[in-house]
Amino acid sequence: MSAPASGAAVRLRDLEIAYGGEPVAQVDLSIEPGEIVVLLGPSGCGKSTLLRALSGLLRPSAGSAEVDGVAVGSGAEQCAMMFQEDALLPWRTARRNVEFALKLRGAPRGERRGEARELLAQVGLQDFADHLPSALSGGMRQRVQLARTLATRPRVLLMDEPFGALDAQTRTEMQRLLISVWQRYRTTVLFVTHDVDEALLLADRIVLLTARPARTQRIVTITEPRAPGARFEPEFARLRYEILAGLGESADSSADLATIIEN
Ligand SMILES: Nc1ncnc2c1ncn2[C@@H]1O[C@H](COP(=O)(O)OP(=O)(O)OP(=O)(O)O)[C@@H](O)[C@H]1O
Ligand SMILES: [Mg+2]
Incomplete structure (x- = not known):
């Protein structure tokens, strides 16, 4: 018998790799479904591995990993991965790259073009649908x-x-875009970054990991996630300091807290 569905979007039970x-x-x-969880941890601790x-x-x-109550590895993979490096097919235009993914999903041929256009419009690229990746900027x-x-x-x-x-500027634009796309689709997101500010801007919860092997050191819950102007709030500076201290940076220097708050 399969285990009853837990209600969680992702459930890692003492998962070890x-x-x-x-x-x-x-x-x-x-x-939880629709949650944005950010993993922060030292380089090489095991984030990409997870x-x-x-x-x-x-x-x-x-241990085990489940997505929507279904064991990962059972064939019906329900996660999609997006990397730092660009994994687009260079010989296909932006639209045809998206159409290819729609084809893999099994979307009917007659619907692919329209849906690809809509998705590209969602990410602000309606005017660049027919460009090859080489004719587009990194962002x-x-x-x-x-x-x-x-x-x-x-x-x-x-x-x-x-x-x-x-x-930095393109990164800020992409963070805003991710939030607006998330507000529309409410997809559950597991996001890895080294940037504490990025974590604070995007997350419902931030999971601080230890050095290899990655274990949960602490979970920081953001009370008002993605609130506009949050980065100017004292709470943001306090959490930022706590997280940096948790990661072993600036832990002993009380002067740093003042610097962070002033900045
Ligand atoms: N295929 C592999 N075979 C053996 N060891 C590996 C393999 N891939 C990664 N490692 C090791 O596992 C550890 C975790 O690697 P991983 O890429 O998950 O770290 P990370 O937290 O994503 O690091 P970074 O922040 O630098 O991206 C590292 O010590 C790495 O050297
Ligand atoms: Mg990595």
Whole structure:
């Protein structure tokens, strides 16, 4: 008999992933439907490994992972992954990249063109549908990737430092875009970043991970997630300091707190 559905969108039960017998991640975590959870942790701690396990690319060495109550690895993968590096097909236009994802989803041929146009409009690229990736900026290519990822209608969107390679301004635009797209689709998101501000701007909850093997060190719940102007609130500065301290940066210097608040 299968276990009763837990109601959670993602359920990691003492999930352990090992490389060559060495555990890389050991995590117990539930994510509610429609929640944005951000993973923050030292480089090499196992964040990408966790995402790969959720997308079914890696088998756990212990424990289990479920998406909507269905075990990951059972064939019906329900997560879509979006990476920092651009994974578009270079010989297809933006629209045809999205149409390709629609085809993989099984969308009827006659509906693909219209749906691709709508998805591209969602990410602000209605005027660039017929451009090849090489004729788009880095930020635009990430927008196409987002449209293409949404085209598969994933239950969970796995985002591995998706904006890490973008300049600060484009990154801010992409964060706003992600929030507006999320407000429309309410897809559950598991997002990895190294940027504490990005985590604070996007998350309902931030999971701080320890160094390898990644274990939950602390979970920070944001009381008013994605509130406009939040970055100017003292609460934002306080959480930012706490998180940096949790990650082992600026932990001992009380001067840093003043600097963070002033900035
Ligand atoms: N295929 C592999 N075989 C063996 N070890 C691996 C493999 N992939 C990753 N590792 C190791 O597992 C650990 C976790 O890697 P992972 O890529 O998950 O880290 P990460 O938290 O995503 O790091 P970063 O923040 O730098 O992206 C690292 O020590 C890495 O060297
Ligand atoms: Mg990584």
